[in-house]
Amino acid sequence: MNRPDSAVGRLMATEAGHRPRADAQRNVERIVVAARTAIAEIGVDAGAHEIARRAGVGVGTFYRRVPSREALLEAVLDEVLTEIADVADRSLAAPEPWAGLCEFAAAFVRLRAESCGIGEALGGACGDALDQSLAGLRERIRLLVERAQAAGVMRTDLPWQDVPFLLAAAATGARTLGMRAGAQQWERNLRIILDGLRTTEPAPLPGTPPG
Structure with missing residues (x-):
């Protein structure tokens, strides 16, 4: 269970008004893990394409699951x-x-x-x-x-x-x-x-x- 103040919890909170699908949450979890490693290795300039590649998702999925690259980095x-x-x-x-x-x-x-x-x-x-x-x-x-x-x-x-x-x-x-x-x-x-x-x-x- 993700804490509300965790990066995944904060990003999933943008799915307001309905219970997020399990596959949507899994994608957010993968994106957060990928963002943490990208930030560690590259820095705060880590791009959306690089994070999506590391997460194994398309850029379209990336932007459906997070409000923006900046919001993701801030949450992480x-x-x-x-x-x-x-x-x-x-x-x-x-x-x-x-x-x-x-x-x-x-x-x-x-x-x-x-x-x-x-x-x-x-x-x-x-x-x-x-x-x-x-x-x-x-x-x-x-x-x-x-x-x-x-x-x-x-x-x-x-x-x-x-x-x-x-x-x-x-x-x-x-x-x-x-x-x-x-x-x-x-x-x-x-x-x-x-x-x-x-x-x-x-x-x-x-x-x-x-x-």
């Missing part, structure tokens, strides 16, 4: 941002503030590192379409940071607004200066960043150095 990106907000909520409920912040940071950076489109959306590439979701995510990051600072496990000489930029910096490209990133490069970057935010001893670095 909003769904992903809701998922990361859910991670933030679980992290806020963690007994240990530092462990909660680290759990969220890892999920946030992994998403940025693995999805080109999410990185673009978090950077504001979608205009004001995702303003509400981004505002909710900012508020959760503020609470995570201030909770860790209040517990005395995170340095207090920087405002919470620095943290999203630091986390974004952990998701680097595959190559720089002729060197190839290690298999766990973003995790190493993140560990260095988190250790720089701690008030206690640094943790061991994961993975191997880039070569």
Whole structure:
């Protein structure tokens, strides 16, 4: 069963006034899955023809099932941002503030590192379409940071607004200066960043150095 606030649920809500056919819902589900992978690999410029091809449907079916390419991308990106907000909520409920912040940071950076489109959306590439979701995510990051600072496990000489930029910096490209990133490069970057935010001893670095 699709949640009303999921991408499929939002798109199926446009079929107002009658119960959608099973085949129509299956097509929407395939289109949403295809859109998520296309956004991750191509970015927010992923086109309708490319998404339809990945979904195994014709462009005509694509436009019968979704109001527009923009509406589809907004629904999918909003769904992903809701998922990361859910991670933030679980992290806020963690007994240990530092462990909660680290759990969220890892999920946030992994998403940025693995999805080109999410990185673009978090950077504001979608205009004001995702303003509400981004505002909710900012508020959760503020609470995570201030909770860790209040517990005395995170340095207090920087405002919470620095943290999203630091986390974004952990998701680097595959190559720089002729060197190839290690298999766990973003995790190493993140560990260095988190250790720089701690008030206690640094943790061991994961993975191997880039070569």
